[in-house]
Amino acid sequence: MFGALFAPVPPPDGALLDLAREFTPRVQALGPGEALLDLHGLGRVWATPRDLAGALLAAAHARGWSDLRVALAATRVAALVAARGRDGLTVVPVGQEAATLAPLPLDLLDLDEERRDLFRRWGLGTLGDLGALPARGLAERLGVEGPRLRRLARGEDEAPLVPTRAPETFASTLELEWPIDGLEPLSFLLARVLEPLCAQLKERGRRAARMELDLGLVDGRRHRRALRPAAPSAEARTWRTLMLLDLETHPPDECIQAFTVRAEPTPARTVQFSLLDPAQPSPERLAETMARLHEWTAAGRAGAPALVDSHRPGAFVMETFAPGPVGGPGGGAAVTGPPGPRLALRALRPPLPAQVTLVGGAPAFVSAGGVRGEVVERAGPWRASGDWWDVAWSREEWDVALAAGGLYRIFRDRLRDEWFVEGELD
Amino acid sequence: MASAIKDALEDLLRSRRLQADEPLLRGEDARGRALSTGIAGLDELLLGGFPRGQVSEVHGASSSGRTALVLALAARLTRAGSLVAWVDPGDHFDPGSAAAAGVHLPRLLWLRGERRGRETLLPAVSAVGTLLGSGLFEAVVFDLAGIAATARQRLPGTTWIRLQRLIEDQPSALVLIADGHVSHGPGGSALALKAAAPRWAGTPPARLLRGVRAEVREARRGLRGATVELQACS
Numbered sequence: 243m244f245g246a247l248f249a250p251v252p253p254p255d256g257a258l259l260d261l262a263r264e265f266t267p268r269v270q271a272l273g274p275g276e277a278l279l280d281l282h283g284l285g286r287v288w289a290t291p292r293d294l295a296g297a298l299l300a301a302a303h304a305r306g307w308s309d310l311r312v313a314l315a316a317t318r319v320a321a322l323v324a325a326r327g328r329d330g331l332t333v334v335p336v337g338q339e340a341a342t343l344a345p346l347p348l349d350l351l352d353l354d355e356e357r358r359d360l361f362r363r364w365g366l367g368t369l370g371d372l373g374a375l376p377a378r379g380l381a382e383r384l385g386v387e388g389p390r391l392r393r394l395a396r397g398e399d400e401a402p403l404v405p406t407r408a409p410e411t412f413a414s415t416l417e418l419e420w421p422i423d424g425l426e427p428l429s430f431l432l433a434r435v436l437e438p439l440c441a442q443l444k445e446r447g448r449r450a451a452r453m454e455l456d457l458g459l460v461d462g463r464r465h466r467r468a469l470r471p472a473a474p475s476a477e478a479r480t481w482r483t484l485m486l487l488d489l490e491t492h493p494p495d496e497c498i499q500a501f502t503v504r505a506e507p508t509p510a511r512t513v514q515f516s517l518l519d520p521a522q523p524s525p526e527r528l529a530e531t532m533a534r535l536h537e538w539t540a541a542g543r544a545g546a547p548a549l550v551d552s553h554r555p556g557a558f559v560m561e562t563f564a565p566g567p568v569g570g571p572g573g574g575a576a577v578t579g580p581p582g583p584r585l586a587l588r589a590l591r592p593p594l595p596a597q598v599t600l601v602g603g604a605p606a607f608v609s610a611g612g613v614r615g616e617v618v619e620r621a622g623p624w625r626a627s628g629d630w631w632d633v634a635w636s637r638e639e640w641d642v643a644l645a646a647g648g649l650y651r652i653f654r655d656r657l658r659d660e661w662f663v664e665g666e667l668d
Numbered sequence: 669m670a671s672a673i674k675d676a677l678e679d680l681l682r683s684r685r686l687q688a689d690e691p692l693l694r695g696e697d698a699r700g701r702a703l704s705t706g707i708a709g710l711d712e713l714l715l716g717g718f719p720r721g722q723v724s725e726v727h728g729a730s731s732s733g734r735t736a737l738v739l740a741l742a743a744r745l746t747r748a749g750s751l752v753a754w755v756d757p758g759d760h761f762d763p764g765s766a767a768a769a770g771v772h773l774p775r776l777l778w779l780r781g782e783r784r785g786r787e788t789l790l791p792a793v794s795a796v797g798t799l800l801g802s803g804l805f806e807a808v809v810f811d812l813a814g815i816a817a818t819a820r821q822r823l824p825g826t827t828w829i830r831l832q833r834l835i836e837d838q839p840s841a842l843v844l845i846a847d848g849h850v851s852h853g854p855g856g857s858a859l860a861l862k863a864a865a866p867r868w869a870g871t872p873p874a875r876l877l878r879g880v881r882a883e884v885r886e887a888r889r890g891l892r893g894a895t896v897e898l899q900a901c902s
Contacts, residue, residue, distance in 0.1 A: 544777065546776060547773050548774070583898050584901050588762065622873075668730065
């Protein structure tokens with residue numbers, strides 16, 4: 243037995259499905275004001291189809307939907323068309339689908355304009371008129387579409403019911419008998435909430451991309467924290483650790499009376515690991531480690547450095563540390579020149595202001611804080627400039643060796659005519 | 669079934685040592701496998717590379733090539749797919765130099781210290797502990813070069829012993845970069861670097877810095893030494 247609900251004035255979004263789901267989980271949404279219900283197996287609760295239809299109608303009236311039309315039939319099409327065409331409650335007797343639908347207008351079928359005109363020209367006005375036509379003749383004139391429309395007009399099903407999945411909500415609330423203070427008791431309670439929530443996520447093949455912890459405090463205020471790790475996870479232990487680490491840095495200022503954990507689900511990732519590539523870091527452990535380094539990450543002082551497409555010396559950005567697969571994009575520049583280790587710059591940030599004595603236009607003595615001495619060898623100047631359209635820079639760069647030891651990169655800011663030590667070459 | 673075949677194949681790879689220089693396979697105990705720098709003379713001096721599960725150090729005066737040698741290690745590891753962490757309380761790391769040395773930057777976690785004048789050594793030690801405890805990184809580099817000895821001395825006396833205890837069960841190596849000897853584990857390496865005169869080429873104004881020849885000595889084992897040519901970045 244199938245049921246159909248038709249609301250001439252569509253109720254608020256999802257409300258019709260909510261009503262239908264009170265009776266059966268197998269519900270198909272067809273439009274804003276239409277729904278099909280699979281009512282098989284409800285005979286033990288409601289003795290007759292009319293009792294069941296009456297219960298549906300009563301539930302609709304309880305919501306204030308007095309104009310809702312309800313129809314029950316052995317086929318989905320019959321129930322749907324009857325609900326569209328008849329007010330109130332309709333129960334189509336089994337085997338009487340074609341006869342019940344026969345007087346109803348042909349427009350109740352979902353016909354395109356061309357077909358509707360054609361049937362009007364043929365003089366067809368009701369479903370009965372179409373159902374009475376020979377299938378062979380319709381097939382000759384309309385192709386496979388003809389017999390299909392004829393079957394629909396006779397209340398015969400074409401396609402199976404495809405249930406519309408209820409929106410997945412993953413949330414859990416715990417009301418506490420006594421308020422708690424501190425993170426240690428909360429740790430145990432979080433485990434009680436998170437474990438079933440994560441198990442529910444796993445059962446549905448989901449992971450949580452984001453979790454929100456909503457703490458209800460004793461003074462009625464809310465303390466909300468949201469966490470979004472680098473990789474989705476359904477590991478209760480990981481989420482608990484992340485939440486506790488977050489609360490350590492953002493603690494509530496009152497005792498906790500209740501709390502809710504909400505998860506934002508995302509499909510579980512499917513990863514095919516390679517046999518010969520090295521083991522990849524566990525996303526959960528990586529997220530946990532980065533959370534433990536919160537003091538550094540929050541200030542933007544931890545991450546993967548990335549070079550930017552600029553000639554400005556020392557230009558880089560800090561990106562989130564989320565190493566991808568081996569050989570993935572974003573690597574450093576290809577190593578050019580002779581093989582072997584390279585001298586590296588140990589940058590001074592910001593560059594150290596320096597006093598530089600020039601002889602013949604070349605640095606002869608450098609004095610800048612701890613960097614001081616006679617220049618015994620030098621290479622330069624290398625001139626560079628850029629960003630004239632924004633914050634312009636222009637510099638003259640030298641590599642110098644000092645008598646006291648040490649190789650340094652110094653430069654003259656040509657716009658301000660000032661010298662700086664950029665760093666040590668090590 | 670597929671899992672069993674994969675395990676069998678991985679065992680075969682291990683037995684044939686086809687992965688000898690590569691990062692760890694799942695479940696592989698590689699504490700005995702040193703982290704090679706890819707510099708032949710240096711690896712020979714280190715008896716294969718920096719030992720895992722140990723605190724090692726690379727120390728020397730300014731421009732002796734300390735950073736370059738450790739970047740060579742980071743480049744070799746990150747190019748092979750491993751993760752490296754660089755804890756830099758003095759904020760001296762230069763991503764451009766690292767990329768030029770061949771470091772695959774997305775696989776390098778850089779922790780930058782705050783601007784000068786703020787105490788960052790204690791949080792940096794704590795971060796090193798976190799990174800070592802995670803077991804995610806094959807090498808954790810702790811750059812102490814340029815940090816005043818007085819600042820180091822303000823650390824608790826047990827700092828280095830604690831880090832050694834923390835790392836000894838991990839497949840990671842902790843490498844310290846410093847101006848002078850700081851600490852190393854009982855099985856760790858201590859490389860002492862001495863800068864020789866830099867090499868220059870050409871005549872002014874077209875003069876170029878070609879590189880530095882670093883003299884490396886394994887301080888723990890005494891007299892043995894190696895010379896490493898460090899190229900200037902072009």
